[in-house]
Amino acid sequence: xxxxxxxxxxxxxxxxxxxxxxxxxRNILTRETFYSNSEGNIVKITPINxxxxxxxxxxxxxxxxVVVDPGDPAVVLAFLKAHNLQLSAILITHHHFDHTGxxxxxxxxxxxxxxxxPNNPNIKGITHPLEDTDTLYLDELKIELxxxxxxxxxxxxxxxxxxxxxxxxxxxxxxxxxxLFEGTPAQMFDSLRKISQLxxxxxxxxxxxxxxxxxxxxxxxxxxxxxxxxxxxxxEQQRSNNKPTIPTLLSEQLQFNPFLRVHxxxxxxxxxxxxxxxxxxxxxxxxxxxxxxxxxxxDF
Numbered sequence: 309x310x311x312x313x314x315x316x317x318x319x320x321x322x323x324x325x326x327x328x329x330x331x332x333x334r335n336i337l338t339r340e341t342f343y344s345n346s347e348g349n350i351v352k353i354t355p356i357n358x359x360x361x362x363x364x365x366x367x368x369x370x371x372x373x374v375v376v377d378p379g380d381p382a383v384v385l386a387f388l389k390a391h392n393l394q395l396s397a398i399l400i401t402h403h404h405f406d407h408t409g410x411x412x413x414x415x416x417x418x419x420x421x422x423x424x425x426p427n428n429p430n431i432k433g434i435t436h437p438l439e440d441t442d443t444l445y446l447d448e449l450k451i452e453l454x455x456x457x458x459x460x461x462x463x464x465x466x467x468x469x470x471x472x473x474x475x476x477x478x479x480x481x482x483x484x485x486x487x488l489f490e491g492t493p494a495q496m497f498d499s500l501r502k503i504s505q506l507x508x509x510x511x512x513x514x515x516x517x518x519x520x521x522x523x524x525x526x527x528x529x530x531x532x533x534x535x536x537x538x539x540x541x542x543x544e545q546q547r548s549n550n551k552p553t554i555p556t557l558l559s560e561q562l563q564f565n566p567f568l569r570v571h572x573x574x575x576x577x578x579x580x581x582x583x584x585x586x587x588x589x590x591x592x593x594x595x596x597x598x599x600x601x602x603x604x605x606x607d608f
Contacts, residue, residue, distance in 0.1 A: 341511065341555060343367070343451070343473060351449050353473070353513065355552050356387050361517040362406055363554060365475060372396045372448035376468070376475045377515050381410035385417065394418070396448045400425030400434065401477025402465040407515065408433075426464035438466060458503075460496025461486030467503075473555075474506065475513045482514065482543075482556040483536075484522030485567040487606065493599035497570075500598075504568050508559035519543050519553040525608045529566040529578045529601070536564035570597040579604075 343351040355363040358380040365376040366387060373393040377400060378384045388395055395418045400408055403426065411423060411433035424444055427437035438444070440457040453468040458479045467476040478486035479496075480503050488496055503512075523540050530536060539560065543553050562568055569575050571594065579600035580591040591597055 343470075345450050347450060349450050351451060353555075354387075355554065356383050358383050359406060363513075363515050363517065363552065364410075365513050365515070367446070367449055367451070368393055369449060374399060374446055374449060375414075376513070377401055377407035377477060378410035378414060379406040379408065381413035384410055384414060395421055397421055397446060398423045398425075399453075399468055399475065400431060401467060401475065401479075401515070402426060402462040403428055403431050404462065404478070407477065426466050428464040431464075440466075444468075456502055458499035460488060460491035460499045463490045463495075465491075465499070469506065469510075471507065472509060473511045473513060474503065474558075476503065477515055479503065480512060480514060480561070480565075480567075481516060481522055482512070482519040482553055482561065483526045483539075483565050484518055484605065485565075485602070488602060493602060494595045496602070497595050497598045500567055503558070504562065506558060508557070508562065510558040511555040512558055512561065513555045517552060517554065519556075520547060525605050526564060526566050528608070529575055529604075530564065530569075530572075533564050535560070539564060566601055567598065570594045570601070575601070 341353045343353060349369065351367050351369055354366045356366055358364050362379055364378050364384060367374045368391065371394060373388060373395050374397045375384055375395065378398060395414060398411060398414060398421060400423065408431055415421060415423065415433055423433050423435045424438055425431055425434040427439055438455045440455065442455040443452055445452045451470055453470050456467050456469060458465050458467050461478045465477060465479060467474060467479060479499055485496065485500060520543060523536065523543060526536055546553050566575055576591055576597050579597040582604040583600035591600065
């Protein structure tokens with residue numbers, strides 16, 4: 309693991325399944341996406357279902373596996389056994405137990421693995437605490453990831469980025485964002501702005517299947533958003549077939565995720581109408597708009 313501050317990406321992401329980027333007219337997403345680095349090595353990215361709606365992301369080749377936010381060790385161990393894989397590292401985004409609960413058991417089974425995570429001493433088992441702008445290299449998968457701090461959902465929250473993919477934990481969801489358990493609206497707004505400024509072709513790998521519930525709220529914010537209506541149809545098809553709606557493209561989220569669209573007049577109007585202490589004011593400050601949206605979602 310290195311702590312370089314001038315990041316020169318050594319990997320390039322390529323979507324190899326039938327996931328059409330333009331116009332939301334894509335085919336059914338399989339349960340695996342793929343990542344290709346500059347050496348032509350293919351890494352599969354597979355969601356492991358955990359608890360009610362968690363996704364533990366497994367990045368793996370034919371031999372080695374890295375998991376993101378393994379809250380449930382049993383399902384990870386079953387996945388490794390089924391695919392005859394060796395666990396080589398764990399990536400943690402924040403301290404909540406549904407993201408960290410598997411560290412102890414997994415490190416007992418694989419005592420020499422590296423556990424990357426936030427610089428939070430309350431997370432037991434982290435071997436390599438990370439700070440903003442750190443980079444880490446996953447040797448077995450030949451992938452370099454850059455680290456960004458994104459306080460808001462929790463104060464210790466970090467995310468992992470390589471060109472074309474982002475593991476963002478509970479910061480951004482499809483059509484939504486994480487609740488503010490510890491951070492302020494200003495912190496969360498800045499964290500979401502970091503994400504919105506990434507390349508539009510970035511695939512967002514969040515850790516919960518909240519999409520349908522988030523769409524229900526987004527429809528109340530922008531009832532005439534045609535891109536949202538199209539996306540809803542695809543999501544309904546996915547879920548009716550017990551398929552994930554994640555990953556999602558950042559370019560899509562910028563079209564219909566209200567928490568990334570606080571600059572839009574209609575969303576500002578919704579924020580003003582939903583926030584009692586702001587109803588007599590014209591609300592255009594992005595942090596105020598975000599805060600009103602987040603409160604409206606909490607109350608939804």
